[in-house]
Amino acid sequence: MRAVDIILKKRHGKELTKEEIDTFIKGYTNGDIPDYQVSAFLMAVYFKGMTKEETAHLTNAMVKSGDEIDLSKIEGIKVDKHSTGGVGDKTSLIIAPLVASVGVPVAKMSGRGLGHTGGTVDKLESIEGFQVELTTQQFIENVNRHKIAVVGQSGNLTPADKKLYALRDVTGTVDSIPLIASSIMSKKIASGSNAIVLDVKFGSGAFMKTLEDAKALASAMVGIGNELGRQTVAIITDMDQPLGHEIGNANEVQEAIAVLSGKGDKDLTEVCLTLAGNMAVLGGAYSDFDEAKRELQKILESGKAVEKMREFVESQGGNGNQITNPETLPQAKYHMEIKSDEEGNVQTIDAESVGIAAMLLGAGRKTKEDNIDYAVGITLKKKVGDIVAKGETLAVFHANFEDIGEAEKTLKNAYTFTNQSVEAPKLIHDIIK
Numbered sequence: 001m002r003a004v005d006i007i008l009k010k011r012h013g014k015e016l017t018k019e020e021i022d023t024f025i026k027g028y029t030n031g032d033i034p035d036y037q038v039s040a041f042l043m044a045v046y047f048k049g050m051t052k053e054e055t056a057h058l059t060n061a062m063v064k065s066g067d068e069i070d071l072s073k074i075e076g077i078k079v080d081k082h083s084t085g086g087v088g089d090k091t092s093l094i095i096a097p098l099v100a101s102v103g104v105p106v107a108k109m110s111g112r113g114l115g116h117t118g119g120t121v122d123k124l125e126s127i128e129g130f131q132v133e134l135t136t137q138q139f140i141e142n143v144n145r146h147k148i149a150v151v152g153q154s155g156n157l158t159p160a161d162k163k164l165y166a167l168r169d170v171t172g173t174v175d176s177i178p179l180i181a182s183s184i185m186s187k188k189i190a191s192g193s194n195a196i197v198l199d200v201k202f203g204s205g206a207f208m209k210t211l212e213d214a215k216a217l218a219s220a221m222v223g224i225g226n227e228l229g230r231q232t233v234a235i236i237t238d239m240d241q242p243l244g245h246e247i248g249n250a251n252e253v254q255e256a257i258a259v260l261s262g263k264g265d266k267d268l269t270e271v272c273l274t275l276a277g278n279m280a281v282l283g284g285a286y287s288d289f290d291e292a293k294r295e296l297q298k299i300l301e302s303g304k305a306v307e308k309m310r311e312f313v314e315s316q317g318g319n320g321n322q323i324t325n326p327e328t329l330p331q332a333k334y335h336m337e338i339k340s341d342e343e344g345n346v347q348t349i350d351a352e353s354v355g356i357a358a359m360l361l362g363a364g365r366k367t368k369e370d371n372i373d374y375a376v377g378i379t380l381k382k383k384v385g386d387i388v389a390k391g392e393t394l395a396v397f398h399a400n401f402e403d404i405g406e407a408e409k410t411l412k413n414a415y416t417f418t419n420q421s422v423e424a425p426k427l428i429h430d431i432i433k
Helices: 003-011 018-030 035-048 052-063 091-100 120-125 136-146 159-171 177-190 211-227 250-260 266-282 289-302 304-315 351-361 405-413
Strands: 079-083 106-110 148-152 195-202 231-238 246-248 334-339 344-349 377-380 393-399 415-418 428-432
Touching: 003 018, 003 035, 018 035, 018 052, 018 159, 035 159, 035 177, 052 159, 052 177, 052 211, 079 091, 079 106, 079 177, 079 266, 091 106, 091 120, 091 148, 091 250, 091 266, 091 289, 091 304, 106 120, 106 136, 120 148, 120 250, 136 148, 136 304, 148 304, 159 177, 177 195, 177 211, 195 211, 195 266, 211 231, 211 428, 231 266, 246 250, 246 351, 250 266, 250 304, 250 377, 266 289, 266 428, 289 304, 334 405, 351 377, 351 393, 351 405, 393 405, 405 415
Parallel strands: 079 195, 106 148, 195 231
Antiparallel strands: 231 428, 246 377, 334 393, 344 415, 377 393
16 A cells, blocks of 8 residues: 555545555654655645544544553543633633542643643642652552542653644644644543543634634544544633633632632633533533533532642642642732723733733743743733723733833733723633534
8 A cells, every 4th residue: 555545545535444544644653654745645634624534543543653541540430621722721720620529530641831821731830849740650549549630741642643743834734624633632532531521712812713613623523532432522612812810820820729719700710610510421420511510610619629629739749838828829020010002992802912922921932942930921900891991900910020011012912992882702602512
């Protein structure tokens, strides 16, 4: 079976067999098929697409290209959650202890961030002493004992995906639904969970800019999960403005603690309850979503969820007192109010620009080698629909240097105003099963 024949078949829009896809991915991973042929294959997929079955076969081939995590020694139904990313997206910090508090095991592998702010691992490392590197035995023991553990990605998971993604990045084939879906789902399936809840975001701060594209990606990923024996649910959520009020690392941990204490931002709480409710149902804690959401709300109000967060942090070497007293988390030297040059109702906030402003303050990475300043970030004081007077505070910058000119300009340019009244955006747009 020649690589060129597989490329030609896809170029003509024909459906590839499992054997053809397996052969192609194995050949590329082993170095037997060169980049130029794989580039041609990726472009053929970009223009001709893939069927649901082909996309599932591609995902499975990428899973089989490397290690697979065996979570069979963990009791219960393991449920994972993945977000397609956004600005101020600290949902994993909230959902993991909340779901664990009802007895559903959360065995999560998370990555570091590249861009606006740190990833879940970086945010957790802003807690004094928190360790993201555990042995496999420690990881399994922690989940069995505490129902929760979060570690950094390690090992040789989906090497085919790493090679394909690097090539997609330089061949103009990143934004292909089958290729995006198979890339995300291969890592989730290789991580070993039984069920997966996906938070698929769209808008100015998300990879998918439109609701239509987000639904297409969500449907593709749910199809892959179900085809490969994982119960999968996708929630379509809005990212046309940052989620919650905090963008950064330690300050996002503080906001997560507020939600877990039942005192958090209403919109952020609603998104987290929707995601956690679906995880709790898939994990067998409740029979239906409405019941799950009601009970999880009670758990937030009772303080049980924030206690689980402290237990989790301490189980991985972190300072639990920082969960009880979040003001002791890393603090920036300067806290500078950014005043509005305009007045009116906030019409839009470009989430990506807010994220870039946070990165300019040091909250994120421009390259993988950059260090993150855990203490810096942005607190938004005005969001879509709010009334703003000229000279009123739009946001507060938490910084460790005084030269914030570029970040301030970027933040101000993220806002648009109108004289008309504006409704806050709808956050949950669809649930796909």
